[in-house]
Amino acid sequence: MKTDGYxxxxxxxxxxxxxxxxxxxxxxxxxxxxxxxxxxxxKKSSYFMARSCLDHxxxxxxxNGSYAGNENLNINSYQCSILPIETSGPDKIIKxxxxxMGATTNLKLTVNxxxxxxxxxxxxxxx
Numbered sequence: 001m002k003t004d005g006y007x008x009x010x011x012x013x014x015x016x017x018x019x020x021x022x023x024x025x026x027x028x029x030x031x032x033x034x035x036x037x038x039x040x041x042x043k044k045s046s047y048f049m050a051r052s053c054l055d056h057x058x059x060x061x062x063x064n065g066s067y068a069g070n071e072n073l074n075i076n077s078y079q080c081s082i083l084p085i086e087t088s089g090p091d092k093i094i095k096x097x098x099x100x101m102g103a104t105t106n107l108k109l110t111v112n113x114x115x116x117x118x119x120x121x122x123x124x125x126x127x
Contacts, residue, residue: 042103045078047123050105053080053096054121058109061085061092062116069094083127091119095127 053073060067069085080098087093094109106127110120 039103042101043105046098046100046103046105047107049075049078049080049098049100050096050107053082053098054094054107054109057082057085057094057096058111058116061094061111087113090114097127 052075056073057067057069067085069082071082073080073082078098078100080096083095083097085092085094088110090113091110092113094111096107096109098105106124108120108122108124108127109118111118
């Protein structure tokens with residue numbers, strides 16, 4: 001009959017440890033999910049910042065067809081870079097890079113030189 005008390009204490013300790021492990025696992029899962037959300041938000045901001053640079057370059061090309069690129073743009077506290085514009089046959093290639101809190105986006109836009117119609121837009125790992 002003395003073992004009934006020991007069994008109850010042992011079962012209680014084991015259940016407490018299981019509950020502690022479960023709570024720790026759920027807490028870490030929530031924390032990691034939060035970091036993934038922040039990373040996604042930074043990547044999205046970086047993408048749209050680079051896209052804004054491309055739009056700026058297109059506007060400059062539309063106003064003055066001799067725009068060469070090679071410029072940094074500041075919008076609020078963020079910055080993006082327009083690399084020198086390349087000509088490939090009848091097309092112009094505009095490259096823009098943006099980095100926001102570790103998230104980097106490199107966009108390459110190919111447009112028709114005369115109409116500025118988009119031929120291709122792609123994200124590249126690096127230029």
